[in-house]
Amino acid sequence: MRILVVGAGIAGSAAAHMLAHDGHDIDVIDSAPEPHAGGYQILFNRTAMRLFRQIGAAEMVNELSTPTARITVARGEKVLTTIATHGYRSARRGDVVGAMSRFAAARVPMRFGVELSGIEQTLDGVTAHFADGTRGDYDLIIGADGLNSTVRRLTLEIDRSYIYDNGRRNLWVNVPGRVAGTTEAAILLGKGAAAQVFPYTDHNETLVLTSINVGRGRTDPQQLRRIAADLLVSAGPKFAAFVDPVRTATSDDMKVTRFAQVRAPRWHARRVVLLGDAAHCIDPLSGAGAHGGLLGAALFADELRRTPSDPAGAAARYARRARPFVRSTQLLTAGILERATARGIAQRVAADRSLIGAALAARPADVPTRSYHAG
Ligand SMILES: Cc1cc2nc3c(=O)[nH]c(=O)nc-3n(C[C@H](O)[C@H](O)[C@H](O)COP(=O)(O)OP(=O)(O)OC[C@H]3O[C@@H](n4cnc5c(N)ncnc54)[C@H](O)[C@@H]3O)c2cc1C
CATH class of the missing domain: 3.50.50.60 (FAD/NAD(P)-binding domain)
Incomplete structure (x- = not known):
């Protein structure tokens, strides 16, 4: 055929x-x-x-x-659970x-x-x-x-x-570095937003992928960056190094997609x-x-x-x-x-x-x- x-x-x-x-x-x-x-x-x-x-x-x-790194799920600084990823690759x-x-x-x-x-x-x-x-x-x-x-x-x-379309927007930012001393990945839960923080396991960079509930509202990239940065702040000092790169990401360093x-x-x-x-x-x-x-x-x-x-x-x-x-x-x-x-x-x-x-x-x-x- x-x-x-x-x-x-x-x-x-x-x-x-x-x-x-x-x-x-x-x-x-x-x-x-x-x-x-x-x-x-x-x-x-x-x-x-x-x-x-x-x-x-x-x-x-x-x-x-x-x-793929092991995944920790946390709300604020409190770890809720960890997820093993045996056999997964990134x-x-x-x-x-x-x-x-x-x-x-x-x-x-x-x-x-x-x-x-x-x-x-x-x-x-x-x-x-x-x-x-x-x-x-x-x-x-x-x-x-x-x-x-x-x-x-x-x-x-x-x-x-x-x-x-459920009104969620995904903000993708690659930031330099990893969570200090670890290759662990994290899922961070917050109010109206959740982030996947996944280190690249072969080089010193991390993907911060934040999903934000914007409902029927307009997608303002600056507001998405602020919400994503606030979520990292709420997760404690471990993620502090990522806050500024996310808050100040330019259109060249980030991408916004709809869920x-x-x-x-x-x-x-x-x-x-x-x-x-x-x-x-x-x-x-x-x-x-x-x-x-x-x-x-x-x-x-x-x-x-x-x-x-x-x-x-x-x-x-x-x-x-x-x-x-x-x-x-x-x-x-x-x-x-x-x-x-x-x-x-x-x-x-x-x-x-x-x-x-x-x-x-x-x-x-x-x-x-x-x-x-x-x-
Ligand atoms: C940024 C990103 C991250 C992702 N992360 C994950 C993940 O972590 N895990 C996971 O499992 N999945 C992930 N996915 C989804 C995953 O990549 C896809 O589900 C999977 O690769 C299957 O894709 P596909 O081949 O169906 O389509 P695609 O990868 O989208 O490929 C479609 C191809 O069609 C071509 N094309 C489009 N229109 C035309 C046209 N009119 N004529 C000719 N060619 C055309 C495009 O150029 C493209 O190469 C991700 C997707 C994206 C975009």
């Missing part, structure tokens, strides 16, 4: 590698001018690492990452995304600087239109083009209502299927985005192998298998964050409802066991 993969992120590159292994004729495009590099910290959980191993990319990911997201695209490019043609702009489905195929005016004919298009997916917009979405989850009722339409964040972004705070992207790629490849001439059936079965993980992880991530940053009883009750939903939706992991090593 001739397949176009749109997006050379972790989901797209993994899918391209697996489907090429199964004998499909794959093209990959990405609108970025070149493979990604650098960026903020990303966490890979044990399932993500297992899936990297299955495609033969674990050694490469190990080289770019280090074991890396710069861009470095791993770039390496994954180069890894897949060893097996499939990959073009950077090419943007998908239109999709036309016919009875026996699908045509992709590119922003440079060229086109290509395929049997299947895989949209692995991230949170603001063009493929999703062109095939499934009539408006942006699939994006769940965003894609909660789409469908992930496929005839000869188009969505994978990774395009289908079901869970929000970077979850620490499960790479897990979700890799899992979706593996499940879809598994299902397409069962019915190679029926991509729509394979897509429907992949979605059924991946949804329990996605639904419970989305509800859990939203519920924990909304509970931690709630303002007032109504918001706390809504968060509790999300957490109960997560508990009810939880199912044993459905992770395929096939190996996709080269050769």
Whole structure:
């Protein structure tokens, strides 16, 4: 089958590698001018690492990452609990995304600087239109083009209502140094705000990622920086060195994102299927985005192998298998964050409802066991 993969992120590159292994004729495009590099910290959980191993990319990911630090959860200066992270690894997201695209490019043609702009489905195929005016004919298009997916917009979405927005904003600042004498990570809880303070374990820098409940208010970066700095102050002298770098961060040193989850009722339409964040972004705070992207790629490849001439059936079965993980992880991530940053009883009750939903939706992991090593 001739397949176009749109997006050379972790989901797209993994899918391209697996489907090429199964004998499909794959093209990959990405609108970025070149493979990604650098960026903020990303966490890979044990399932993500297992899936990297299955495609033969674990050694490469190990080289770019280090074991994740133990996490302390605190309110003010009081430690509430600690979380062990055995088997988790941390890396710069861009470095791993770039390496994954180069890894897949060893097996499939990959073009950077090419943007998908239109999709036309016919009875026996699908045509992709590119922003440079060229086109290509395929049997299947895989949209692995991230949170603001063009493929999703062109095939499934009539408006942006699939994006769940709970009024939280994430402020990302990399600050010099680490908590003195330790590589421990921390989650700090405050009033209407919570922060993940994650040291880069291979160099002397720390990510301070603060989620702030702004409700329907305007996002004023100066106010977000002040709230984040106040939260660090309230956590005591351990975090004092980070206060000024956060308070005075310039637009070059920081990034503001919305908490965003894609909660789409469908992930496929005839000869188009969505994978990774395009289908079901869970929000970077979850620490499960790479897990979700890799899992979706593996499940879809598994299902397409069962019915190679029926991509729509394979897509429907992949979605059924991946949804329990996605639904419970989305509800859990939203519920924990909304509970931690709630303002007032109504918001706390809504968060509790999300957490109960997560508990009810939880199912044993459905992770395929096939190996996709080269050769
Ligand atoms: C800053 C940040 C930090 C994160 N931290 C974590 C973390 O700690 N743990 C975790 O598990 N997850 C984290 N995530 C999420 C995680 O990176 C993703 O969930 C995971 O990598 C899967 O991404 P993806 O491949 O689906 O999409 P993406 O990584 O978003 O890749 C999509 C690709 O599609 C390309 N593209 C977009 N539009 C088009 C178009 N029209 N035509 C062609 N190409 C296009 C983009 O250039 C991009 O390369 C983080 C995400 C971000 C943004």
